Amino acid sequence: MRLSVAAERQRRRRRCAALMQWWEAQRRDLPWRRTRxxxxxxxxxxxxxxxxxxxxxxxxxxxxxxxxxxxxxxxxxxxxxxxxxxxxxxxxxxxxxxxxxxxxxxxxxxxxxxxxxxxxxxxxxxxxxxxxxxxxAWGLDAGVVDTNVGRILARWFGSRLALAQAQRAADVHVPPGESWSWNQAMLDLGAKVCTKRNPRCGLCPVQRWCSWAGSDAPDPALRSAGVSARQAPFEGSDRQARGRLLAALADRDLDGADAAIAMNLAHDAQRAERIVAALVAEGLASTVERRLRLGSRAPDSFP
Known part of the structure; x- marks a missing residue:
C-alpha cells in the first residue's frame, strides 16, 4: 500500500533518527573526515x-x-x-x-x-x-550516491533504481542542514552492514523500514543493486599491464623493448605498442628521444 505524503515524511524522519543514532556509535574515523x-x-x-x-x-x-x-x-x-x-x-x-x-x-x-x-x-x-x-566541504544539502548508497536505496524501496532515480531518492532523504553527517552515515551503513554480499540485516538500524529485508523472498538482484557496472577481471588485463609499465617508469625511462618486458608482453609486441600509445595519448607517459618516460604532457593537451 502506498503511503500518503505525510506518512512518507514521518517514515523518513524515523529512519533518519534511527540511522543517525546508530552512526554516532559506529562511525568510522577516516582522515578526510577531520577536515572541511x-x-x-x-x-x-x-x-x-x-x-x-x-x-x-x-x-x-x-x-x-x-x-x-x-x-x-x-x-x-x-x-x-x-x-x-x-x-x-x-x-x-x-x-x-x-x-x-x-x-x-x-x-x-x-x-x-x-x-x-x-x-x-x-x-x-x-x-x-x-x-x-x-x-x-560546503555543507550543501546534496545526496551522495555511490554504489553502496545506490544499493541501500534500492533495497529500501524494493526495486532496482536507475542513477537518476537513486539521486532523487538520496536528495529527498537528506535532513536539511545535516548533509555531512547523513551522507557519511549512509556510506558507513553500506560499508559495514548493508553490504553487497551477506548483508547483516539483523544489525541494521533501519531494517524495519527496508522493503528488501522485510520481504519473504527478497529479490536476489538487489544484492548488487547500485549505480556502477561490474568490472572486468584484472589478472591479464590491459589495466594490469598499464600498471606494471607505469610502476617501472616511476624508476627509470625505458625503450620499447624494455617497456614490453615490464608489462610481461615481450611475446605480444602489437599489444604492448597499443598500450604504450594509449598511455602517451592520455598524458600518462611521453616519448623523448625514442625513450618512454612518465608523464610530462601539458594539461591543455589532455583529451
Missing part, C-alpha cells in the same frame, strides 16, 4: 573512486602533507604525482587530479567551487564526486 577543506575533500574523493577506504588512507595522508593546497599540486610535475600515486590504481585519476588542480588555480583563483556545474566541468569529477564536495 574543499581541496582536501576533493583530493580524497578522487582517491576513493573505485577504491576501498583502507587502501586510500596512507595515500591521502601523504598527498595532504606534500600538496596541502591546490596551487602546490598544480606546480608539481605530473611525473612526480604519478610516481606518488603508484600502487593506488587507476592512474588516470592522478592525472585528472593534477589537471583539476591546474584548472582550479587558473579559473577559480585556487578555490574549489561549490557550484555543481562548475564542479562537473573539472576533469575526473562526476556526479558522485561533485555532490560529495558539496556535502562534505
Amino acid at each position: 577543506d574543499p581541496w582536501l575533500v576533493l583530493m580524497s574523493e578522487f582517491m576513493l573512486q573505485q577504491t576501498q577506504a583502507d587502501r586510500v588512507v596512507p595515500y591521502f595522508e601523504q598527498f595532504a602533507a606534500h600538496w596541502p593546497t591546490v596551487e602546490l599540486l598544480a606546480r608539481a610535475e605530473l611525473a612526480e604525482v604519478l610516481s606518488a600515486w603508484q600502487g593506488l590504481g587507476y592512474p588516470r585519476r592522478a592525472r585528472n587530479l593534477w589537471h583539476t588542480a591546474t584548472l582550479v588555480t587558473q579559473r577559480h583563483g585556487g578555490q574549489v567551487p561549490a557550484d555543481l556545474e562548475a564542479l562537473l566541468a573539472l576533469p575526473g569529477v562526476g556526479p558522485y564526486t561533485a555532490r560529495a564536495v558539496q556535502a562534505f
Whole structure:
C-alpha cells in the first residue's frame, strides 16, 4: 500500500533518527573526515573512486602533507604525482587530479567551487564526486550516491533504481542542514552492514523500514543493486599491464623493448605498442628521444 505524503515524511524522519543514532556509535574515523577543506575533500574523493577506504588512507595522508593546497599540486610535475600515486590504481585519476588542480588555480583563483556545474566541468569529477564536495566541504544539502548508497536505496524501496532515480531518492532523504553527517552515515551503513554480499540485516538500524529485508523472498538482484557496472577481471588485463609499465617508469625511462618486458608482453609486441600509445595519448607517459618516460604532457593537451 502506498503511503500518503505525510506518512512518507514521518517514515523518513524515523529512519533518519534511527540511522543517525546508530552512526554516532559506529562511525568510522577516516582522515578526510577531520577536515572541511574543499581541496582536501576533493583530493580524497578522487582517491576513493573505485577504491576501498583502507587502501586510500596512507595515500591521502601523504598527498595532504606534500600538496596541502591546490596551487602546490598544480606546480608539481605530473611525473612526480604519478610516481606518488603508484600502487593506488587507476592512474588516470592522478592525472585528472593534477589537471583539476591546474584548472582550479587558473579559473577559480585556487578555490574549489561549490557550484555543481562548475564542479562537473573539472576533469575526473562526476556526479558522485561533485555532490560529495558539496556535502562534505560546503555543507550543501546534496545526496551522495555511490554504489553502496545506490544499493541501500534500492533495497529500501524494493526495486532496482536507475542513477537518476537513486539521486532523487538520496536528495529527498537528506535532513536539511545535516548533509555531512547523513551522507557519511549512509556510506558507513553500506560499508559495514548493508553490504553487497551477506548483508547483516539483523544489525541494521533501519531494517524495519527496508522493503528488501522485510520481504519473504527478497529479490536476489538487489544484492548488487547500485549505480556502477561490474568490472572486468584484472589478472591479464590491459589495466594490469598499464600498471606494471607505469610502476617501472616511476624508476627509470625505458625503450620499447624494455617497456614490453615490464608489462610481461615481450611475446605480444602489437599489444604492448597499443598500450604504450594509449598511455602517451592520455598524458600518462611521453616519448623523448625514442625513450618512454612518465608523464610530462601539458594539461591543455589532455583529451
